[in-house]
Structures are given as structure tokens and as C-alpha cells.
Amino acid sequence: MKALPVIGWLLAWCLLSMPAQAQEVQHSSILEIGAAYAHEAGSWQKQDITWRPEWLVRFHSGARLMLRGQARLDVQDELSPGQPRQPFRARYTRKRLPNDHLELELREFYLNHYLADAFVSLGKQQVVWGQADGLRVLDVVNPLSYREFILPDIEHHRIPLWSALVEFPVHEWTAQMVWIPDATVTESTLSGAAYSLFPDPPGDSRLMVDRPDSLTTSDFGARFSTFERGWDLSLNYLYHTIDDPLIRFDPSEQRVLADYNRSHLLGGSASKPFGNVTLRSEVGLESEKRFLTPDTGAIVDTAVGSYVIGLDFSGWRDWFISAQFFQTYRFSNDTPDRSSQEQATLLVRRNALNDALTMEALCLYDLNNRDSLIQLHAEYAVATRVVLNAGADLFFGESTGTFGQFHDESRLEAGLTLSF
Incomplete structure (x- = not known):
């Protein structure tokens, strides 16, 4: 059985069980017009218009129904060329691609309601865990779309999934239970895309994606959170499919296999x-992650630990500074390459002109590969509903690095956002 027949039927049953008359219907939309020019390659990377409509329906019972959509028209078609088969998405989570330049997506569609002390949310939604910004340790409930690598805000490149969530109090704690029968995994763009993370398949070989896709392989988890003596604490557990695949070439069948x-x-x-400084931290341990040994081609299964420590400073007027250190460690001597990987981030943000102007600089540095990504961004609110923006995404380092591989895709961008 697939995700939508189960979650969809539950959602439909809940809607039919409510009084037919809605108390209030609210609509809002965001229209974004943007362009990005890859100056190293000497070509336009994107010229697009994105419409994000939102409807909120409030019922007399107190229930709320949220629907968020997205329509994008990209003249250049460089970020996800053509009409890809979307092999990483489950059937009912895929976008609609009428042609090479237009994509339509139901981003979120969920119903939430209080049943006694329990908060229930059912439908296509995002579940956000953890304290880290950008670097994911615990925030792995929803996979990501790498259409533009990690450049957009995470809210826009996190993929909402068909899921059920319930929250309820347990003494001084809040318990959250989540069930996700949606088999969608992290969406990497394929060969030929600007930010492709897959190697070019040799010869006429094809890509085969082998991932669990049934109710018996659903993801489920629990999160317990509390506030104690000034500390915001959580304990997390998730049984899930690792979203990043093991990629290997099968010469006998001439295929590139991505399995999970x-x-x-x-x-x-x-x-x-602590005064003007906030300490953030999170730690996670995956019981099993698979790696391929480059020399022998053998597959190694190992536990992987990761943590992130962050400091936020807001002691200067109109300034915000945040720094993070992130490390992952493989608990096996047989794993390929190095056993640990480290990254660091630095974010500096300043508001000016009575908060009408926001300027931001973000640097991500990979300590192992010694490569980096620097993002510069500025927004100016011309009016309440009109915002101009401009920026640059700059990659540095060797072509074998996490960020350096996209050196030629460094870009300048500008855009306009309208809210109505």
C-alpha cells in the first residue's frame, strides 16, 4: 500500500466528519520574480517566476485546513533540465511537469485539530526537529530537494511528506509521535543539471533507484521536549530510511544503482x-549507514555519530552573529577515506533603515576539503508588500570538494517579491 491511499483516506474521513460550513477562509499569495547569472560559466542559470498561493480554512470545531501550492516557470531550464522522471519521489509526492519550463506542486495539504489535550496534524506537511541552522543532525524527518543545492532557505528546499503527527503532554514534557508512510527520499538532480550530485553514467547505463516503498517500511519516530531551568531540551528517536543513497555501478547490467x-x-x-549569547547544541547517532570502499568496491556498514554546537550573539543593536561547528564520525576502521568530517559556519546579519533593509553574509567552510560557500544577500522593503533583493552565491575550492565542485556555478542574483 502507498502513502496517499492511507493518509488521504484518513484526511477525507476527518473532513467529512466535520460540519460542512467553514467559519473562515483566508487566502494569501507570494509572487517571486528572480534571475541568477553564473558569471564563471558566462550564462544565465535561471530566470523564473514562482507563485506560492496559500489557503487557510477555519472550521467551527476549531480545526484548521492548510493548503499551500507552488507554480514555477523557469525560462532557462538549467537547474532541472527537461521533464525528469522524479525517481526519488513517491508517486503522490511528485510534481506535475506540463513541459520543460513549468512545474506545479502541491507543497502542503494538512488538517490539524485538538482532541482533548492532544494536537493532531494529518496530511502533507513538514516536521522540523533540532536546533541547528542548515547543518542537519536531527532535522532529517523530511528529505531535501537539491535543485539549487543548499542555496535556498531550507523551508523551500525541504520536501513535505504525507504523514500523521500527534502531540500531547506527559507530565512536564511534550511528546510528539510521527508516522510517515511516504517513501520520498532526498532529491538529487541528475547528470546535466547545474547542481548535479550524481556522476555521469558510463556509456548507455541507466539510473536505478531502489528504495523501500510500502507501509511495512514506513518511517516513525518520537520526540520528547521540555523547558527546564532555562534549558530548551529534547530527546529524539526516528526509525527511517537514510535519505542519502549508496551509489554504485553495476557493469553486468549497465546501470548506476542508488539504494538505501x-x-x-x-x-x-x-x-x-546566557545574556546576549545563546548556546545551541544537538547530537545524533545513526545505527547504520552504508559506504562504498573505492579500492575494493566492498560495502561497509557502520554506525555514524554527529553533533553541532552553535553560539548566537545579539548584543549589538541591529546586529546578529551566529557561529556553528559540525562534525560526523564513522565508528568503523574499514570505512573509506577519513573517519571524521568537520564543517564550520559563520552568519552575520544587520538590519538598517528602521528594519527596511536587511544585509546578510553566510560562510560555510569544509575543514577537510578546505573549500567553502559564501552567500551574500540583501533585502529592501520598498513597501509593506514589495521587497527587492540581490545577492551572490560564491563557491571556492578544488573540484573534488563539497563546495568546490560547483565553482563554475557561482552566481549573482536579483529579484522582486510581491505579497498579496
């Missing part, structure tokens, strides 16, 4: 303000 394994994630987070 199941794992138990156990971890927690903690944060607390």
Missing part, C-alpha cells in the same frame, strides 16, 4: 540563552 538502508536515529538537543 534503514537506520535507528537516537539523539537530543539543548539550548539556553
Whole structure:
């Protein structure tokens, strides 16, 4: 059985069980017009118009129905060329692609309601865990879309999934239970795209994606959170499919195979303000992750631990500074390459002109590969509903690095956002 027949029927049953008359219907939309020019390659990377409509329906019972859509028209068609088969998405989570330049997507469609002390949310939605910004340790419930690598805000490149969530109090704690029968995994653009993470397949070989896709392989998890003596604490558990695949070439069948394994994630987070400084931290342990040994081609299964420590400073007027250190460690001597990987981030943000102007600089640095990504961004609110923006996404380092591989895709961008 697939995700939508189960979640969809539950959602339909809940809607039919409510009084037919809605108390209130609210609509809002965001229209974004943007362009990005890859100056190293000497070509336009995108010229697009994105419409994000939103409808909120409030019922007399107190229930709320949220629907968010997205329509994007990209004249250049460089970020996800053509009409890809979307092999990483489950059937009912895929976009609609009428032609090479237009894509339509139901981003979110969920119903939430209080049943006694329990908060229930059912439908296509995002579930956000953890304290880290950008670097994911616990925030792995929803996969990501790498259409533009990690450049957009995570809210826009996180893929909402068909899922059920319930929250309820347990003494001084809040318990959250989540069930996800949606088999969608992280969406990497294929060969030929600007930010392709897949190697070019040799010869006439084809890509085969082998991932669990049934109710018996659903993801499920639990999160317990509390506030104790100024500390915001959580304990997390998730049994899930690792979203990043093991990629290997099968010469006998001339195919590139991307397959996935199941794992138990156990971890927690903690944060607390100390005056003008806020300490954030989270740690996670995956019971199993698979790697391919380059020399022998052997597959190694190993536990992987990761953590992130962050400091946020807001002691200067109109300034915000945040720094993070992130490390992952493989608990096996047989794993390829190095056993640990480290990254660091630095974010500096300033508001000016009575908060009408926001300027931001973000640097991500990979300590192992010694490559980096620098994002510069500025927004100016011309009016309440009109915002101009401009920026640059700059990649540095060798072509074998996490960021350096996209050196030629460094870009300048500008855009306009209208809210109505």
C-alpha cells in the first residue's frame, strides 16, 4: 500500500466528519520574480517566476485546513533540465511537469485539530526537529530537494511528506509521535543539471533507484521536549530510511544503482540563552549507514555519530552573529577515506533603515576539503508588500570538494517579491 491511499483516506474521513460550513477562509499569495547569472560559466542559470498561493480554512470545531501550492516557470531550464522522471519521489509526492519550463506542486495539504489535550496534524506537511541552522543532525524527518543545492532557505528546499503527527503532554514534557508512510527520499538532480550530485553514467547505463516503498517500511519516530531551568531540551528517536543513497555501478547490467538502508536515529538537543549569547547544541547517532570502499568496491556498514554546537550573539543593536561547528564520525576502521568530517559556519546579519533593509553574509567552510560557500544577500522593503533583493552565491575550492565542485556555478542574483 502507498502513502496517499492511507493518509488521504484518513484526511477525507476527518473532513467529512466535520460540519460542512467553514467559519473562515483566508487566502494569501507570494509572487517571486528572480534571475541568477553564473558569471564563471558566462550564462544565465535561471530566470523564473514562482507563485506560492496559500489557503487557510477555519472550521467551527476549531480545526484548521492548510493548503499551500507552488507554480514555477523557469525560462532557462538549467537547474532541472527537461521533464525528469522524479525517481526519488513517491508517486503522490511528485510534481506535475506540463513541459520543460513549468512545474506545479502541491507543497502542503494538512488538517490539524485538538482532541482533548492532544494536537493532531494529518496530511502533507513538514516536521522540523533540532536546533541547528542548515547543518542537519536531527532535522532529517523530511528529505531535501537539491535543485539549487543548499542555496535556498531550507523551508523551500525541504520536501513535505504525507504523514500523521500527534502531540500531547506527559507530565512536564511534550511528546510528539510521527508516522510517515511516504517513501520520498532526498532529491538529487541528475547528470546535466547545474547542481548535479550524481556522476555521469558510463556509456548507455541507466539510473536505478531502489528504495523501500510500502507501509511495512514506513518511517516513525518520537520526540520528547521540555523547558527546564532555562534549558530548551529534547530527546529524539526516528526509525527511517537514510535519505542519502549508496551509489554504485553495476557493469553486468549497465546501470548506476542508488539504494538505501534503514537506520535507528537516537539523539537530543539543548539550548539556553546566557545574556546576549545563546548556546545551541544537538547530537545524533545513526545505527547504520552504508559506504562504498573505492579500492575494493566492498560495502561497509557502520554506525555514524554527529553533533553541532552553535553560539548566537545579539548584543549589538541591529546586529546578529551566529557561529556553528559540525562534525560526523564513522565508528568503523574499514570505512573509506577519513573517519571524521568537520564543517564550520559563520552568519552575520544587520538590519538598517528602521528594519527596511536587511544585509546578510553566510560562510560555510569544509575543514577537510578546505573549500567553502559564501552567500551574500540583501533585502529592501520598498513597501509593506514589495521587497527587492540581490545577492551572490560564491563557491571556492578544488573540484573534488563539497563546495568546490560547483565553482563554475557561482552566481549573482536579483529579484522582486510581491505579497498579496
